[in-house]
Amino acid sequence: MKKYDLIVIGSGPGGYVSAIRSAQLGLKTAIVEKYSSLGGTCLNVGCIPSKAILDSSERFFSANKHFSEHGINFNNVNFDIKKMMERKDKIVKQTCNGLNFLMKKNKIDVYKGTASFQNKSSITVNSDKLSNEIQSEYFIIATGSKPTELAGIKNDKKRIISSTQALSLKEVPNELIIIGGGVIGIELGSVYARLGTKITVLEYSDYLINSFDKSLSKELKKILIKNLSFDIQLNFEVKTVKSVGNKVIITGLNKNKEEIIYKTDYCLLSVGRSPYTKGLNLNKIGIKLSASGKIIVDNNLKTNVSNIFAIGDVIDGPMLAHKAEEEGVYVAEYISGQKPHLNYNLIPNVIYSWPEVASVGKTEQELISSGIKYKVGDFPFKALGRSRVSGDLDGFVKVLADEISDEILGVHMIGPRVADLISEAVVAMEYRASAEDIARICHAHPTFSEAIKEAALNASEKRALHI
Numbered sequence: 001m002k003k004y005d006l007i008v009i010g011s012g013p014g015g016y017v018s019a020i021r022s023a024q025l026g027l028k029t030a031i032v033e034k035y036s037s038l039g040g041t042c043l044n045v046g047c048i049p050s051k052a053i054l055d056s057s058e059r060f061f062s063a064n065k066h067f068s069e070h071g072i073n074f075n076n077v078n079f080d081i082k083k084m085m086e087r088k089d090k091i092v093k094q095t096c097n098g099l100n101f102l103m104k105k106n107k108i109d110v111y112k113g114t115a116s117f118q119n120k121s122s123i124t125v126n127s128d129k130l131s132n133e134i135q136s137e138y139f140i141i142a143t144g145s146k147p148t149e150l151a152g153i154k155n156d157k158k159r160i161i162s163s164t165q166a167l168s169l170k171e172v173p174n175e176l177i178i179i180g181g182g183v184i185g186i187e188l189g190s191v192y193a194r195l196g197t198k199i200t201v202l203e204y205s206d207y208l209i210n211s212f213d214k215s216l217s218k219e220l221k222k223i224l225i226k227n228l229s230f231d232i233q234l235n236f237e238v239k240t241v242k243s244v245g246n247k248v249i250i251t252g253l254n255k256n257k258e259e260i261i262y263k264t265d266y267c268l269l270s271v272g273r274s275p276y277t278k279g280l281n282l283n284k285i286g287i288k289l290s291a292s293g294k295i296i297v298d299n300n301l302k303t304n305v306s307n308i309f310a311i312g313d314v315i316d317g318p319m320l321a322h323k324a325e326e327e328g329v330y331v332a333e334y335i336s337g338q339k340p341h342l343n344y345n346l347i348p349n350v351i352y353s354w355p356e357v358a359s360v361g362k363t364e365q366e367l368i369s370s371g372i373k374y375k376v377g378d379f380p381f382k383a384l385g386r387s388r389v390s391g392d393l394d395g396f397v398k399v400l401a402d403e404i405s406d407e408i409l410g411v412h413m414i415g416p417r418v419a420d421l422i423s424e425a426v427v428a429m430e431y432r433a434s435a436e437d438i439a440r441i442c443h444a445h446p447t448f449s450e451a452i453k454e455a456a457l458n459a460s461e462k463r464a465l466h467i
């Protein structure tokens with residue numbers, strides 16, 4: 001029987017990154033993946049394909065709505081969804097194939113099949129064709145998550161769909177109703193709205209993207225209604241969802257408790273994701289799960305079985321690729337005897353709508369509820385030269401700083417390219433910068449990044465220059 005120093009179960013961004021880091025550190029490493037391609041949710045049915053079609057749809061929308069302002073005129077701008085999906089599939093394939101190369105380069109053995117614990121130092125890997133038993137000193141469970149299902153609502157994968165099917169529709173729907181106004185609902189709703197679909201969002205809570213700073217939720221709602229004609233129903237309680245022929249019938253109660261019936265072409269269920277541990281046989285080795293099915297780990301990401309670790313979506317915390325990656329690196333370094341560092345307060349959160357949304361650190365609501373005294377500095381993109389030249393005038397940057405020390409506690413932005421801009425805030429906060437530190441750093445002109453400097457000037461001393 002083959003024996004490894006480390007076996008990683010699951011090849012998403014948590015799993016494959018931890019395998020690479022372990023191999024770099026000299027551990028004899030294997031990775032097990034039950035799907036035919038490596039890369040997990042992120043590469044196959046998550047981050048990469050969604051960003052590919054977000055990009056295509058935004059170009060089409062821009063060509064239709066904005067090119068003429070620049071003097072660029074077309075006789076007939078049309079859209080070929082088949083071509084968009086083929087491009088997306090090609091990008092996914094190339095990215096996943098890149099992982100095969102990285103596994104080879106780092107001499108990581110790849111096993112295809114479902115991993116199942118036999119005892120705390122061995123697993124079987126079962127595929128259609130064979131069953132392999134392999135041993136290891138350490139394991140990392142990185143089995144990710146699956147879309148959460150709503151009780152009594154059957155995802156038929158044709159008309160009532162999850163993000164996985166929404167990433168591969170063969171037609172542009174006339175109408176799409178999205179249950180859940182979180183990250184997936186906003187991103188995939190934006191894709192189809194740009195292509196001409198009438199989007200209705202039914203959200204249970206009183207805010208869209210309710211884990212973000214509420215100022216971002218409100219601004220995003222306004223922008224989606226203004227730019228993409230979203231119909232957004234908050235405080236909506238969905239009761240039933242049924243496929244009838246080529247339509248979906250949805251019933252529920254609106255915020256005034258009136259019964260509403262919708263008839264639509266497709267219904268996207270995007271009400272969160274749940275940890276995935278099926279088939280691992282965790283009972284057999286006594287690994288403890290929380291009430292919501294997440295694997296319980298300590299501060300070093302160790303489960304209650306001392307040689308088995310867990311990372312990524314299958315444990316607590318934000319379900320984000322870069323969070324899974326950081327945890328993967330952490331465990332690889334920890335079991336190699338290093339003293340790694342991971343600051344959960346500084347995991348940025350991004351939504352790839354247009355304009356984009358990005359956030360790091362504490363929200364204003366969190367600061368209020370923990371009684372921390374803070375100052376706020378904000379700056380609208382419309383006051384920025386760079387935004388005027390590109391026509392990206394929506395949104396703002398908001399910097400929250402400690403009232404006394406001026407240390408930056410949170411940065412929340414909605415605007416052009418803020419997905420990239422947020423890194424400045426993460427770096428500053430990692431080094432515990434004050435708002436004044438950012439305000440005194442020279443930012444190139446004209447760039448979107450000047451909005452961060454101006455917001456920091458406002459947070460520090462209420463002295464933004466361009467407003």
Ligand code: FAD
Pocket residue numbers: 009010011012013014015032033034035039040041042043045046047048050051113114115116142143144145163184276278279280311312313314318319320321322323324
């Ligand atoms: P996963 O990526 O879910 O990988 C787990 C892997 O484990 C899977 O390949 C699975 O087949 C395998 N597996 C499970 N059980 C077994 C077993 N018993 N044996 C062998 N293999 C097994 N995050 C971002 O940060 N940015 C984004 O832009 C973004 N966009 C997203 C868009 C969509 C539509 C979705 C659905 C998610 C998106 N996410 C994004 C979230 C991101 O995809 C996840 O947070 C990330 O993939 C989690 O990584 P992971 O390694 O924990 O698990």
Ligand code: NAI
Pocket residue numbers: 150179180181182183184185187202203204205208209210236237238270271272273318319320349350351352
């Ligand atoms: P989410 O947690 O972002 O949003 C789910 C929404 O559904 C919430 O607003 C919630 O209030 C609502 N909801 C729950 N039950 C409901 C019900 N019965 N009726 C109506 N609304 C209901 O989850 P989502 O959008 O499914 O995404 C899953 C995960 O994937 C997220 O945690 C996110 O981090 C990750 N992801 C990240 C992306 C990124 O980083 N850009 C992109 C897409 C997904």
